[in-house]
Amino acid sequence: MRTRPWRSVALVVMAVAALVGIGGVASGLWSVLWGGQTTAIQGLAEEVPWDQAIVVPSVAPRPTPSAAPTFDLAQHSTSDPGSPWVIVNKQHPVARDHEPPDLVDVDGVRVRAAVEPDLRAMVEAAGGQGARLVVRSGYRSYAEQTDARAAIEARRGFAHAERYSARPGFSEHQTGLAVDIDSGSDPSCNLQTCFTRTAEGAWLSEHAWEFGFVVRYTEQNTGVTGYSPEGWHLRWVGRELTAHLHQNGIGSLEEAFGVSGGAEYVAG
Numbered sequence: 001m002r003t004r005p006w007r008s009v010a011l012v013v014m015a016v017a018a019l020v021g022i023g024g025v026a027s028g029l030w031s032v033l034w035g036g037q038t039t040a041i042q043g044l045a046e047e048v049p050w051d052q053a054i055v056v057p058s059v060a061p062r063p064t065p066s067a068a069p070t071f072d073l074a075q076h077s078t079s080d081p082g083s084p085w086v087i088v089n090k091q092h093p094v095a096r097d098h099e100p101p102d103l104v105d106v107d108g109v110r111v112r113a114a115v116e117p118d119l120r121a122m123v124e125a126a127g128g129q130g131a132r133l134v135v136r137s138g139y140r141s142y143a144e145q146t147d148a149r150a151a152i153e154a155r156r157g158f159a160h161a162e163r164y165s166a167r168p169g170f171s172e173h174q175t176g177l178a179v180d181i182d183s184g185s186d187p188s189c190n191l192q193t194c195f196t197r198t199a200e201g202a203w204l205s206e207h208a209w210e211f212g213f214v215v216r217y218t219e220q221n222t223g224v225t226g227y228s229p230e231g232w233h234l235r236w237v238g239r240e241l242t243a244h245l246h247q248n249g250i251g252s253l254e255e256a257f258g259v260s261g262g263a264e265y266v267a268g
C-alpha cells in the first residue's frame with residue numbers, strides 16, 4: 001500500500017479546524033452567557049460605592065466609633081453675654097449696658113429670637129398634657145432689674161431678696177435667655193416654693209430640658225448656684241446642651257462648664 005503523507009497532513013489540519021470551529025462556537029456561547037452575566041454584575045456594582053465594593057487590605061481599618069461621641073463644650077462662650085451658653089451668676093455679672101440685639105415679643109414678654117420657637121413649642125406641648133404654662137417675664141434691662149430687686153427687698157426683706165432675686169447686673173434675665181413661668185392651675189403658688197408641686201412646676205421639672213430649657217435653681221444645686229430653688233425660673237441654652245446635661249445627670253451650668261458660682265457676690 002502506497003503511503004500518502006498529504007492525507008495525513010490534511011487530516012491533522014481538519015482536526016485542528018474542527019477543534020477551532022467547536023471552540024469558536026463554544027467561545028461564542030461563552031461570551032454571550034458570561035458576557036451577559038458580567039454586564040449584570042457590573043450593573044449591580046454601579047450601585048455600590050466603589051470604596052465598599054473593593055476590598056483593599058493595605059488600607060488601615062476605620063476607627064471603631066465610640067459609644068458616646070464627646071460633646072463639645074467649647075462650641076460657645078460662657079462669658080460672652082451674647083452667647084447662648086453664657087453663665088451669669090453672683091460671680092459672673094453682665095455689663096450694665098448690655099442689651100440683646102434680637103429681642104422678640106412672645107405673648108407680651110421679650111426674649112431673644114433663638115428662644116422663641118422652643119418657648120412656644122414648650123407651652124403648647126405642656127398644654128396638651130394638662131399643664132398651663134403662663135409666661136410671666138423674660139428680658140429685663142439693668143434698670144428693670146433694679147426695680148424688680150428693690151420691690152422684692154421692700155416686700156420680703158434683704159435676706160430673702162438675696163436668696164431669690166439677683167442684684168442688678170447679675171441677673172440672667174438681662175441676657176434675654178431666661179423666663180419666669182406662672183402656674184395656670186394654681187396661681188397662688190406663682191413665684192412660691194410650692195410652684196414645683198403644681199401641675200406646671202412638676203411638668204417643667206420633667207420636660208423643660210426637652211425644649212432646651214433648664215430649671216436653673218433646684219434643691220440639689222443651691223450651693224453651686226447661690227440661689228434657693230425656683231421651679232419657675234427657666235434658662236434657655238438650646239436642646240443640644242440640655243440633652244447632654246440630662247444624659248449625664250449634670251445638675252447645673254456651673255458644674256457642666258466648671259465655672260465658679262455660689263452665694264457670695266464677686267468683689268467690686
Ligand SMILES: [Zn+2]
Pocket residue numbers: 173178179180232233234
Ligand atoms: Zn427669673
